[in-house]
Amino acid sequence: MDKVVVSIGGSILVPGDKDAEFISKLAEMLKEVSKEVQLAVVCGGGKTARYYAGIAKELGGDTYQQDILGIAATRMNAQLLSLALGDMPDSVTDSTKETADRSAPGNITVMGGTVPGHTTDAVATMVAVDMKADRVVNGTAVDAVYTDDPRNNPDAKKIQSMTIEELGNIVYKEHGASKSSVFDPLGVKLAKDNRIDILIIDGRNIEELRNAILGKPINGTTVNSH
Numbered sequence: 001m002d003k004v005v006v007s008i009g010g011s012i013l014v015p016g017d018k019d020a021e022f023i024s025k026l027a028e029m030l031k032e033v034s035k036e037v038q039l040a041v042v043c044g045g046g047k048t049a050r051y052y053a054g055i056a057k058e059l060g061g062d063t064y065q066q067d068i069l070g071i072a073a074t075r076m077n078a079q080l081l082s083l084a085l086g087d088m089p090d091s092v093t094d095s096t097k098e099t100a101d102r103s104a105p106g107n108i109t110v111m112g113g114t115v116p117g118h119t120t121d122a123v124a125t126m127v128a129v130d131m132k133a134d135r136v137v138n139g140t141a142v143d144a145v146y147t148d149d150p151r152n153n154p155d156a157k158k159i160q161s162m163t164i165e166e167l168g169n170i171v172y173k174e175h176g177a178s179k180s181s182v183f184d185p186l187g188v189k190l191a192k193d194n195r196i197d198i199l200i201i202d203g204r205n206i207e208e209l210r211n212a213i214l215g216k217p218i219n220g221t222t223v224n225s226h
């Protein structure tokens with residue numbers, strides 16, 4: 001049975017529009033596919049994380065202190081998904097090892113962030129390393145990796161398949177300019193070292209998520225680490 005870790009962005013889980021409806025559909029699909037693959041899910045913080053980190057910054061909080069607020073938001077989102085899975089709060093842990101250890105066929109484990117200094121994409125990859133997972137599915141707000149930013153460059157092309165080294169070149173370059181990149185650079189490094197594939201897909205599209213989890217063809221980007 002394949003083992004898969006899903007990293008689902010907070011902007012996907014709780015964008016502020018029909019959130020309960022989406023989380024409920026997502027949970028239903030996850031329960032269905034958990035009969036075919038062993039699953040763990042890591043939830044991001046989205047707007048809530050940014051809002052609280054922003055206030056912490058205004059109050060004079062440093063990056064570490066802002067991260068602590070961000071992590072709290074990711075954990076709230078993990079509890080929402082766990083609630084929808086019908087296993088709240090038992091499916092949620094704060095440890096990547098525990099999340100990996102407790103995940104079993106038909107038993108989905110869920111978590112948010114761990115410690116300051118990285119994002120939940122990195123946490124998902126850490127769980128994947130502990131679980132010896134086959135792939136990390138990154139359900140995000142962009143539907144794939146592009147040759148350039150499609151919002152600024154109409155000639156930007158969707159990349160269907162790339163190597164982990166090519167993704168590394170993109171995220172290490174991006175990371176200098178801004179904190180937010182298509183995948184956390186630490187996660188890319190861990191995936192490369194441990195030969196874990198990364199699929200970058202539109203997280204609002206439940207069918208696309210299902211296909212990525214099951215290893216079927218996707219519209220997003222497949223990053224090969226093998």
Ligand code: UTP
Nearest residue numbers: 044045049067070071113114115116117119120
């Ligand atoms: P996210 O993983 O949601 O980060 O964690 P992000 O990439 O900014 O969010 P999306 O994908 O665009 O929605 C939110 C914030 O929580 C802190 C970081 O500050 C991160 O930006 N965090 C999260 C940590 O410090 N450690 C963790 O393990 C997880």
